[in-house]
Amino acid sequence: MPPLINPITLFFASVFTSNILLTNFLGMCSFISISKDWKSSFGLGMAVTFVMTITAAVSWAVLHLVLIPLGIEYLSFIVFIIVIAAVVQILEMVIDRSSPALYLSLGIFLPLITVNCAILGAILFIQIRSYSFIQTVSFGAGSGLGWWLAILLLSAIRERVDKNPVPAGLKGPGITLITIGFMAMAFTGFSGMIAVQ
Amino acid sequence: MTTLVLGPLVSAGITAFLALVIALVDRVVNDYGEVTIDINGGKKTFTARGGAPLLGTLAGLGVFVPSACGGRGSCGACKVRVLSDVGPHLPTETPYLSPEETARNVRLSCQIKLKKDIAIELPDELFSVRKFTATAERVRDLTYDIKEVLFRLEGPDAIEFSSGQYVQLVVPPYGDLGESVQRAYSMSSAPSDGKHVELIIRLVPGGLATTWVHKHLKEGDRAELVGPFGEFRVHDTPKAMVCVAGGSGMAPFKSMFHDMKERDAFPQKDVWYFFGARSMKDMFYLDELKALEKEWPRFHFVPALSEPGPDDAWTGDTGLITDVLDRYIKNTIGKDKGLEGYLCGSPGMINACINVMTANGMSESEIFYDKFA
Numbered sequence: 001m002p003p004l005i006n007p008i009t010l011f012f013a014s015v016f017t018s019n020i021l022l023t024n025f026l027g028m029c030s031f032i033s034i035s036k037d038w039k040s041s042f043g044l045g046m047a048v049t050f051v052m053t054i055t056a057a058v059s060w061a062v063l064h065l066v067l068i069p070l071g072i073e074y075l076s077f078i079v080f081i082i083v084i085a086a087v088v089q090i091l092e093m094v095i096d097r098s099s100p101a102l103y104l105s106l107g108i109f110l111p112l113i114t115v116n117c118a119i120l121g122a123i124l125f126i127q128i129r130s131y132s133f134i135q136t137v138s139f140g141a142g143s144g145l146g147w148w149l150a151i152l153l154l155s156a157i158r159e160r161v162d163k164n165p166v167p168a169g170l171k172g173p174g175i176t177l178i179t180i181g182f183m184a185m186a187f188t189g190f191s192g193m194i195a196v197q
Numbered sequence: 198m199t200t201l202v203l204g205p206l207v208s209a210g211i212t213a214f215l216a217l218v219i220a221l222v223d224r225v226v227n228d229y230g231e232v233t234i235d236i237n238g239g240k241k242t243f244t245a246r247g248g249a250p251l252l253g254t255l256a257g258l259g260v261f262v263p264s265a266c267g268g269r270g271s272c273g274a275c276k277v278r279v280l281s282d283v284g285p286h287l288p289t290e291t292p293y294l295s296p297e298e299t300a301r302n303v304r305l306s307c308q309i310k311l312k313k314d315i316a317i318e319l320p321d322e323l324f325s326v327r328k329f330t331a332t333a334e335r336v337r338d339l340t341y342d343i344k345e346v347l348f349r350l351e352g353p354d355a356i357e358f359s360s361g362q363y364v365q366l367v368v369p370p371y372g373d374l375g376e377s378v379q380r381a382y383s384m385s386s387a388p389s390d391g392k393h394v395e396l397i398i399r400l401v402p403g404g405l406a407t408t409w410v411h412k413h414l415k416e417g418d419r420a421e422l423v424g425p426f427g428e429f430r431v432h433d434t435p436k437a438m439v440c441v442a443g444g445s446g447m448a449p450f451k452s453m454f455h456d457m458k459e460r461d462a463f464p465q466k467d468v469w470y471f472f473g474a475r476s477m478k479d480m481f482y483l484d485e486l487k488a489l490e491k492e493w494p495r496f497h498f499v500p501a502l503s504e505p506g507p508d509d510a511w512t513g514d515t516g517l518i519t520d521v522l523d524r525y526i527k528n529t530i531g532k533d534k535g536l537e538g539y540l541c542g543s544p545g546m547i548n549a550c551i552n553v554m555t556a557n558g559m560s561e562s563e564i565f566y567d568k569f570a
Contacts, residue, residue, distance in 0.1 A: 062211065066207065066211065067207075070203060070207060071200075072200070072203055072204055072207055074204075075204055075207065075208055078208050079207075079208055079211055082208070082211060082212050082215060083211075083215065086215035086216075086218065086219055089219055090218065090219055090222050093219075093222055093223060093226045093227060094222065094226055096226075096310070097226045097227070100284050104284070104285060104287065
């Protein structure tokens with residue numbers, strides 16, 4: 001029985017109060033490595049949002065049309081990974097053909113996203129929380145936007161931090177992890193406002 | 198029981214279905230039809246199927262743009278100037294391009310996908326680059342860590358090159374090396390024998406290609422060579438050649454000297470050849486080169502040992518090759534027609550020799566060497 005949470009509420013909840021990055025700590029590797037400058041963060045965030053929305057919808061269909069009817073939900077990890085890889089591959093080809101400008105800004109990030117755990121994480125939440133299709137799409141898009149928002153915030157902070165004196169031992173990933181910790185604490189302040197599960 | 202079968206079947210089925218979708222999308226979306234590749238303003242035109250990277254498409258047409266990484270975008274060697282519009286530079290290309298190259302629309306040919314008719318510019322000599330299959334006819338030790346390998350070309354069965362050029366040896370996967378690698382080696386055989394290519398290869402500890410040659414390659418084994426490449430050649434001026442080599446840097450000079458002597462080419466040029474080694478166990482071709490010196494009056498051979506051993510019975514020059522070179526330029530070599538430098542060896546040796554040569558008034562624009570060592 002799907003919970004009765006309103007898709008619009010769910011959308012905003014997944015952007016802000018249950019941000020997939022800052023409350024669930026998913027997609028950390030690219031979050032830390034690609035957030036050095038604002039421009040690539042923007043591109044990667046856009047790509048994650050794009051892929052997350054589409055793979056969430058496709059995976060929901062696979063889950064409800066194939067896995068659940070056959071009673072083999074335990075295969076979801078393997079199947080979802082394959083679905084993500086295939087969807088990313090198809091998206092790359094379609095974007096390359098249809099929009100060279102979009103390919104230029106998204107293209108190089110797409111292969112990175114195949115192994116981004118935030119995507120798989122979001123899809124597994126959809127399974128665990130038994131979302132409906134509409135909820136799935138709004139949760140996928142919201143989580144993507146939330147990831148995008150978080151990486152943009154972090155890149156802005158990192159660009160400022162870089163211009164300031166940082167103790168030698170903390171330069172680079174050290175100060176970045178501390179920064180992320182503060183951001184996560186700030187976002188934790190929202191927790192409990194809306195229950196997403 | 199059913200669950201046991203159902204699981205693998207369904208995951209395999211889903212995978213197969215998605216693979217099919219990808220193949221179909223690839224068929225439909227990646228179909229760019231026939232495209233025309235125009236090289237050097239109409240000198241050569243090809244038609245090929247679009248959709249693949251330029252580098253691979255050109256190789257399929259028999260035009261081999263040099264590439265060390267095989268199209269993975271990690272060596273930056275496959276640069277090509279594109280004259281038609283193929284969109285802006287990709288983030289995967291920019292790290293390998295200088296601002297001038299970016300301005301001239303130089304691209305990495307492995308990164309640009311062939312989507313429509315394209316016009317490109319290539320150095321003319323690339324048209325003579327071929328991929329050869331060859332058999333190692335003779336493998337012999339020159340020193341304890343240098344081997345001479347003579348390849349007999351089989352398909353195509355002859356190569357046209359100028360002395361001083363190099364080929365890329367394609368090393369097949371072996372041992373822990375999962376994929377084939379290519380490394381550049383100067384040809385030491387003379388261009389007059391186009392049916393053979395001889396390489397002189399020193400064992401580099403941990404080197405992928407040199408380890409293969411030293412530990413695995415046997416007479417009768419097959420290998421592939423791609424070439425010829427390179428701008429290292431004798432320049433047509435009356436100036437005396439001051440050639441300096443160490444170790445396997447011998448290779449291009451062996452080819453040049455035999456070629457010049459055979460054809461009596463550049464008869465105005467005097468040739469000075471400095472070859473540096475540590476002790477007799479690093480020295481090779483000594484008798485051959487001394488014989489050449491006797492037969493060919495304008496050739497002067499100066500071998501030098503930096504640390505001759507007690508048993509070496511060395512009567513030639515001793516000292517670092519740079520010091521020997523410095524002495525000869527100052528005292529012995531006639532400078533009335535001017536001097537040109539030709540270097541082949543380790544980057545350290547090349548830099549040290551450039552310093553000695555420029556300190557003796559030679560201009561850097563007249564010192565030639567290949568940078569791939």
